[in-house]
Amino acid sequence: MPFARIRHLKPGRLLRRNRLNRLFLLVARLQRLKPTPLLSLGFGLMLLCIVITVGANLLASNQYQAQTDLMIDRLYPARQEAHTIIWLVLAIDDEGAWYILSNNPTQQAQLLQSYRQNVQALRAAVVRARALADTPQQRTALDDFSSYFFGKGGYLADNQTSFAEKQAGQELTADDNYVNSAFFPIVQHDIQVYIDIVEQEITQANVNQDTLSNLVRFINIGAGAAPFSSGLRSRSPSHAQSIASTDRSMSKMRAWPGRMRACSRFRPPTR
Secondary structure, three states: OHHHHHHOOOHHHHHHHHHHHHHHHHHHHHHOOOOOHHHHHHHHHHHHHHHHHHHHHHHHHHHHHHHHHHHHHHHHHHHHHHHHHHHHHHHHHHHHHHHHHOOOHHHHHHHHHHHHHHHHHHHHHHHHHHHHOOOHHHHHHHHHHHHHHOOOOOHHHHHHHHHHHHHOOOHHHHHHHHHOOOHHHHHHHHHHHHHHHHHHHHHHHHHHHHHHHHHHHHHHHHHHHHHHHHHHHOOOHHHHHHHHHHHHHHHHHHHHHHHHHHHOOOOOOOO
């Protein structure tokens, strides 16, 4: 009889057999977990999300690095050259004005020498700025500035006319021509246009970097949530039924010790 066999088992052997049965049920439960179409779809979506995330990260990283290189190698040096050009233009205009007003020959010679040196430095700064210009707007602004400042009949040529009048003794005429020059406001406007263009491009590069950073962040969040949600949806009905049947078997196994104790009260009749 089954009860006769069970009542002769000691409690330690019953406990070991109970644990062994649980292990067998766990192995059987794992064996019944076969891949279903939805589960395969979930794994496929997870791999697809990983591939998309890696590709998007690489693309965004390359674009981010390109924007960084643009600002470091082009836009920031261009802004620095623009400030240098402004400083040299103001210095040239001030030195020319002091030369017109000065009556000391030694001072006039020093002012003319500094004036010519700053003009050469300005030419070099404009050449460097033109080499850094990578957009048509920057090149157009620099061309307009150069034509009004260095061109024929431009700012420098008008100053030379005033200097010649001073050297000829026509100091009042030279002073009026220098003060009322129509080229200096145009030169100031052109160089300010160039500065505004560079600043706008720097601002746009910063906006692009922020956009790329947010894009990578959203892609990573979406890629992390998609496999989890697809994994929850991939549990098929057959899988749930097998788990439920296994749970019922486990509940029956937990009830065996109580049944065994109840059956041990009965004794078979002695012959």
